Amino acid sequence: MIIPAPPAPSTPWPLPRIKLHIEDLDHEGAAIFQGAVNARDALHLAVQASYRWLYTVDNPPPKVTQILLILRSMPGVAHTIGTGRDGMEKEIHFSLEYIVHSKARATAEIMGVLVHETVHCYQHNGKNTCPGGLIEGIADYVRLREGYGPPHWKRRGEGAQWDAGYETTGYFLAWIEDTYGAGTVSKLNHCMKNKSYHKRHFKDLTKCSVKKLWNAYCCLLKDDDGAKVLEILSARDDDD
Ligand SMILES: [Zn+2]
Structure with a gap:
């Protein structure tokens, strides 16, 4: 299935120059990619x-002035780096083997990975102090919001850490946004624009420490008891 052209941009900012490099057109993954999506769109x-x-x-x-997507043979799934004088030319490296591995749901998985990696092109990182788990969680939060969360993704609470990353943190951030209002994750990202990361950012935005937010979220997943969650959220909180 070819992804149709997206609707007219709903945001006022220009799009970067897009480039595509396919290392090996004979690779099965190259054919699957080209059959599944239009790279530009x-x-x-x-x-x-x-x-x-x-x-x-x-x-x-x-x-970001340019995004170069490189499809090549490599282990893992994908990663993104900044190049150019100011790091604002981005390269997304995407594994051809992984594309073959996901061929049963190629379009959705390719889109999900591209959304995740593109977030890395744009998100703030607290001058490189943001924990890796939060960086990955924000990328999967956006992937989730766009409807590209794969079927095996699970909400995890008790027994996991809030900053475990990927969908564990992504679902947690989605719950924070649903609880504290649209734009909360965008504000969290903004907090890390010119300042170092501090867990206090969560308290500044929600009046709750991230520890308390995580406790409430774990309680919600475990007992689904709104009153209990509210009780946790309104309890005294001495944590930063
Ligand atoms: Zn990532």
Whole structure:
């Protein structure tokens, strides 16, 4: 299935230059990719997703000038690096083997990975102090919001850590946003624009420490008892 062209941009910022490099056109993954998505439209959609969930008119995205998508043979799934003089030219490296591995649901999985990696092109990182788990959690939060969470993803609470990353943190951030209002995760991202990360950012935004938020979220997953969750959230909180 080819992804249709996305609707007209709903955000006021220009899109970066998009480039595609396919290392090996004979690789099965190259054919699957080209049959599943239109690279230009898919990356435009992924950029719009980062704009939509992480930025506002008062808090515009950084000016990424170019995204080069490289499909190549490599272990793992994908990663993103910044190149160019100011790091604002981005390269997304995407594994051809992983594309073959996901061929049963190629379009959704390719889109999910591209949305996740494109968030890494745009998100703030507290001058490189943001914990890796939160970086990955924000990327999967956007993936989740765009409807590209794969079927095996699970909400995890008790027994896990809030900053375990990926969908564990992504679902937790989605719950924080649903509880404290649209734009909460965008504000959290903004807190890390020119300042170092501090767990206090959560308290500044929600009046609750991240520890307390996590306790309440674990309670919700375990007992699904709204009154109990509210009780936890309104209890005294001496944590930062
Ligand atoms: Zn990532």
